[in-house]
Amino acid sequence: MRRTVRHLVLCLAGLLPMAVVLLAAPPAGAQLRSVELYAPRPFGHVIGDTLALSADIVLEAPFRLDPASLPRPRSLDYWLELTDVRLTDGGTRDGAQRYTLELTYQTFYAPLEPKRLAIPAVPLTATDGARQVAITVPPWSFLMSPLREIVAIGEGTTMALRPDIAPRPVATTGTRYGLLAALAGVVAGLGLLAWQMGWWPFSRRRDRPFAHAAREVRAALASSAKPAASSTSPASAPGHRAALLALHRAFDATAGQGVFAEDLPDFFRAHPAFATTEAEVRRLFAASRRLFFGDDPIESAREFPPAELVALARRLRAGERGGA
Amino acid sequence: MRLGIRRGRSALCTGAILLAISLCAGVAFSVRLILDRGVDAAIAALAAGRDVPVATDARPELLFARLAFLTTRDRFDEAQPLMNRIAATGAPRLAAAAFYDLSNGRLRVAIGHLESNDIDPAVLLVRLAKEGYRRALMLDPGFWDAKYNLDVAMRLVRDFPQIETSGEEIPPEAAKRLWTDLPGVPRGLP
Structure with a gap:
């Protein structure tokens, strides 16, 4: 089909300059202004060729082509096939209604010598609602050429057929690249x-x-909080202690030195990625101070429950991942 | 800083989405490749002369391979339904090739009949072949091999105007006009 179209376009493009105005019909009434037929070259066609004809039809404004009068693609003769009919409405301008009717024929005549054949005229009907006018796209004739010699010179070539098309495997290149x-x-x-x-x-x-610490915090709290009913209840002292230690170690490793509550401003200046967590980190340090030096583990754990501890560890990990 | 976290998170999301899409596409392409391989194996087997049963709803490429297999063995009655299936799948190049191959097979057998003076079956086969070439050319007007073979088939039929005119597609007067310029008789015919 694409080939057909390409062929058609080629025909049209090549032949437009020499398109012959075969008929500038004198108006049949005042209703029909003109019918111009644009045709391909009128010679050198062989069996199976498509012939793209195009007719420009100009009508007086209220008249319009009756779509029912368009020919349908069909077999017109034993050698001629009408394969495509396309009507383009060019709109109304200066009181004239313009149409372009494209007719694609295919010839299957097998001549033995160059032979003149004719494509018949196409009758159409225009109507303004009340009156009807008959319009005719003029006939067109062309020369067909034979494809083969009449008597073969070589031995046994008269009946020699062109070879079969062998089946080919499915193309997998595209799939492979995909x-x-x-x-x-x-x-x-x-x-x-x-x-x-x-x-x-x-x-x-x-x-x-902090990625490491986040894992450790979760592990420590999970192992110690198992007996506890909910994650908000204070964890047992060893788990909490281990979790805080892990976080402290992460702070130390990030800073490259021991970080205490007094060092936090310097720490945040050096590592701005963690600034969003500053308030919580301060609270964390206060809680750990109470745990490690104040010896009040229960209060410390209440001040910083496990769920919050895990959340903070995650935020610190995220800060480390994104900003450092 | 917040920007940093967001950037990290968006990179994470991008990675996850990329991974998911690629995995889906990979699975789809793998399945297609495996199916294609199976079809290719069947096509190769048919080309090598082994008769592989082919489902009627198989891929047109595979239907065409089986049609070529049947056609080269003159089993036209079995090939014709495959031809209709291929024409229905809407693969014009493949359908044109299938019409052409089937017509070639019929024309070869017809020429064989003619060489042994067996005219009646030959005429039927030539008519079917001509119809097939016409269908192939309507699908692909630039199909030169089909033009050539159609020309061969047309000249074969010129030798039997009285039989041809009994057909319903050509009115007698058209046939008479057609045969008046018969210049000669191809070799090997009565």
Whole structure:
């Protein structure tokens, strides 16, 4: 089909300059202004060729072509096929209604010598609602040429057929490239995730003390809070202690030195990524001071319940991941 | 800082979405590749001369391979339903090739009949072949091999005007006009 269209377009493009105005019909009434037929070259066609004819029809304004009078694609003769009919409405301008009627024929005549054949006229009807006017797209004749010699010179070539088309395997190249692209996407996605999460092989790319600490905090609290009914109830002292220690170690590792409550302003200046958590971190340090030096583990745990501890560890991890 | 966290999170999301889409696409492409491989194996088997049963709703490429297999073995009655299936799938190039191959097979057998002076079955086969070439050319007007073979078939039929005119598609007067310029008789015919 695409070939057909290309062929048609080629025909039209090549022949427009020499398009012959075969008939500038004198108006049949005042209703029909003109019918102009644009045709391809009138010679050199062989069996199976398509012939693209185009007719420009101009009518007086209230008249319109009756769509029912258009020919339908069909077999017109034993050798002639009308394969496509296309009507383009060119709109009304200066009181004239314009149409372009494109007719595509296909000839199946097998001449033995160049032979003149005719495509018959196409009758159409225009109407303004009340009156009807007959319009005729003029006939067109052309020369068909034979494809083969009449008597073959070579031995046994008269009946020699062109070879069969062998079945070919399904083209898989596109699918293969698609699969490769998808695999590349999987690798890229995994790589991005691993890089962000600090998984292998990026686990040693840069130490992420808070990522480590977040894991430890969760593990410590989970192991100690198991008997507890809910996550908001204070954890047992060893778990809480271990969780706080893990976070302190992460602070120390991030700063490269021991971090105490007094060092926090310097710490946040050096690591602005954690600034959003400053208030909570201060509270954390106060709670741990109470735990480790004030010897009041229950109060400390109440001040900083496990759920909050885990949440803070996560936020610190996120800050470390995004901003450091 | 907050921007940093957001950037980290968006990178994480991008990674996860990329991974999910790629996995889905990978699975889809793999399935398609496996199916294609199966079809290719069947096509290769048919080309090698092994008769592989083909479902009527198979891919047009596979239907065409089976049609070519049947056509080269002169089993036209079995090939014709496959031809209709291929034409219904809407793959014009493949359908044109299928019409062409089937017509070639019929024309070859018809020429064989003519060489042994067996005219009646030959005429029927030539008519079917001509119709097939016409259908192929309507699907693909630039199909030169089909033009050539249609021309061969047309000249074969010129030798039997009285039989051809009994057909319903050509009115007798048209046929008479057509045959007046018959210049010669192709080799190997009565």
